[in-house]
Amino acid sequence: xxxxxxxxxxxxxxxxxxxxxxxxxxxxxSGAPAHATSQNVVExxxxxxxxxxxxxxxxxxxxxxxxxxxxxxxxxxxxxxGVKDANALVxxxxxxxxxxxxxxxxxxxxxEKMRMNAFYDTKLDILLRGLxxxxxxxxxxxxxxxxxxxxxxxxxxxxxxxxxxxxxxxVDDEWQNVALNYAMQNVxxxxxxxEIAGALSS
Amino acid sequence: xxxxxxxxxxxxIDLQNDTVGEEGAFAAAGAAAFAKEHRVVEKAARLAETFxxxxxxxxxxxxxxxxxxxxxxRNAELYRSIAEADALVRGTWGAxxxxxxxxxxxxxxxxxxxSFNSTTLDTKLRGLGATTVVCCGAWTNWAVEHTCxxxxxxxxxxxxxxxxxxxxxxxxxxxxxxxxxTTVATRATADEVSAALGRP
Numbered sequence: 001x002x003x004x005x006x007x008x009x010x011x012x013x014x015x016x017x018x019x020x021x022x023x024x025x026x027x028x029x030s031g032a033p034a035h036a037t038s039q040n041v042v043e044x045x046x047x048x049x050x051x052x053x054x055x056x057x058x059x060x061x062x063x064x065x066x067x068x069x070x071x072x073x074x075x076x077x078x079x080x081x082g083v084k085d086a087n088a089l090v091x092x093x094x095x096x097x098x099x100x101x102x103x104x105x106x107x108x109x110x111x112e113k114m115r116m117n118a119f120y121d122t123k124l125d126i127l128l129r130g131l132x133x134x135x136x137x138x139x140x141x142x143x144x145x146x147x148x149x150x151x152x153x154x155x156x157x158x159x160x161x162x163x164x165x166x167x168x169x170x171v172d173d174e175w176q177n178v179a180l181n182y183a184m185q186n187v188x189x190x191x192x193x194x195e196i197a198g199a200l201s202s
Numbered sequence: 203x204x205x206x207x208x209x210x211x212x213x214x215i216d217l218q219n220d221t222v223g224e225e226g227a228f229a230a231a232g233a234a235a236f237a238k239e240h241r242v243v244e245k246a247a248r249l250a251e252t253f254x255x256x257x258x259x260x261x262x263x264x265x266x267x268x269x270x271x272x273x274x275x276r277n278a279e280l281y282r283s284i285a286e287a288d289a290l291v292r293g294t295w296g297a298x299x300x301x302x303x304x305x306x307x308x309x310x311x312x313x314x315x316x317s318f319n320s321t322t323l324d325t326k327l328r329g330l331g332a333t334t335v336v337c338c339g340a341w342t343n344w345a346v347e348h349t350c351x352x353x354x355x356x357x358x359x360x361x362x363x364x365x366x367x368x369x370x371x372x373x374x375x376x377x378x379x380x381x382x383x384t385t386v387a388t389r390a391t392a393d394e395v396s397a398a399l400g401r402p
Contacts, residue, residue, distance in 0.1 A: 074357040076354065076357050076358060076359050076360075077354040077359070077360065077385065077386045077387070078384070078385045078386070079354065079385040079386055080354075082385075115354075115355040116351060116354065116355050116386070117351065117352070117355050120352075120355045120356075134277075144381055144382045145382055145385065148382065149351050149355075152315060152316070152348050152351070153316070153319070153352075155277065155278040155280065155281075155314075155315065156314035156315050156316050156319040156348075157319070158275040158277050159277060160277050160278070161278065175381055178377045178381045178382075179381075179382070182343055182374055182377040182378070183343045183344050183347065183374075183377075183378070185279070186278065186279035186280045186283065187278050187279070187280055187315070188278065
């Protein structure tokens with residue numbers, strides 16, 4: 001992986017919330033907790049976030065949060081119907097909280113969203129411009145939904161997008177492969193958390 | 203599926219010579235062969251006719267770069283490859299549409315992958331009163347998928363036309379249509395869309 005200048009990089013930790021990846025969460029039936037475990041995503045992201053903070057990279061948590069009953073969450077697609085039907089990601093609930101070990105640290109930023117793309121109607125782009133970010137390191141879940149959409153938008157918005165192959169998880173290996181090995185190959189750089197940490201210090 | 207022509211718009215995305223034409227800049231990638239084999243241009247053109255006949259809006263979305271690609275941010279391989287191939291340049295044969303707009307059609311130009319990014323598309327759809335977008339065009343797993351994703355985030359009902367979309371191979375087509383898009387869009391053939399508009 002080409003070097004990443006920590007001064008112009010930010011790291012996203014996206015949707016790594018209990019409902020999304022933890023056993024007992026609202027979408028556990030999808031297989032997401034098992035895939036998160038097989039990817040070791042929490043530990044890998046925790047490690048990369050520590051390396052990023054040490055290098056001076058801004059860490060930004062992106063959380064999918066709706067109010068009780070999901071008011072205003074337009075039900076125009078199965079994805080959004082699923083969030084409402086499962087009563088998932090409700091502000092203040094265990095399900096909306098970050099997975100154990102991925103709580104924000106001092107100096108981290110938090111961006112809330114209620115659609116798939118982390119850029120859509122959020123403060124993310126403003127924050128990145130204000131911070132002088134050129135390279136966006138993207139970790140989180142689910143790879144083929146929010147992660148891929150955010151990487152696509154980051155590319156459209158002019159950022160160099162870097163996606164962590166083992167710092168992301170979805171519902172199974174097949175969906176992970178489809179997310180990382182097709183369109184993503186010419187939208188973003190894909191590398192392991194270790195490779196990204198290495199690129200930050202090279 | 204039922205589609206109301208008063209609230210449904212057709213998006214014809216990136217159907218230009220460079221993206222699907224036999225002499226186009228990306229023909230070697232397999233794009234032209236795929237489009238030809240599946241008669242994608244013909245199906246998209248016929249779908250556009252159906253929309254017009256039903257009184258539903260047709261919006262052409264074209265990727266247009268300026269000569270020399272002077273204002274293209276080359277931050278991703280996708281944009282570098284367009285610049286390196288000198289593709290989709292304003293005024294060239296490569297940038298010209300293969301589905302020609304008819305009177306009353308609308309045109310949106312874009313410079314990036316999503317049809318929504320920094321364009322007037324959302325403004326036009328709102329102004330037209332469209333709540334459903336039907337997406338056809340190229341390439342399925344790049345601009346078409348990204349446009350479907352953004353349309354869903356924007357609150358539109360989304361239909362992706364499985365046989366009026368083209369990419370570079372069957373494998374890429376399946377990667378686009380059979381995974382994430384199943385959670386943001388309804389998949390339908392051109393014939394199914396026509397029938398849903400009440401114009402079989």
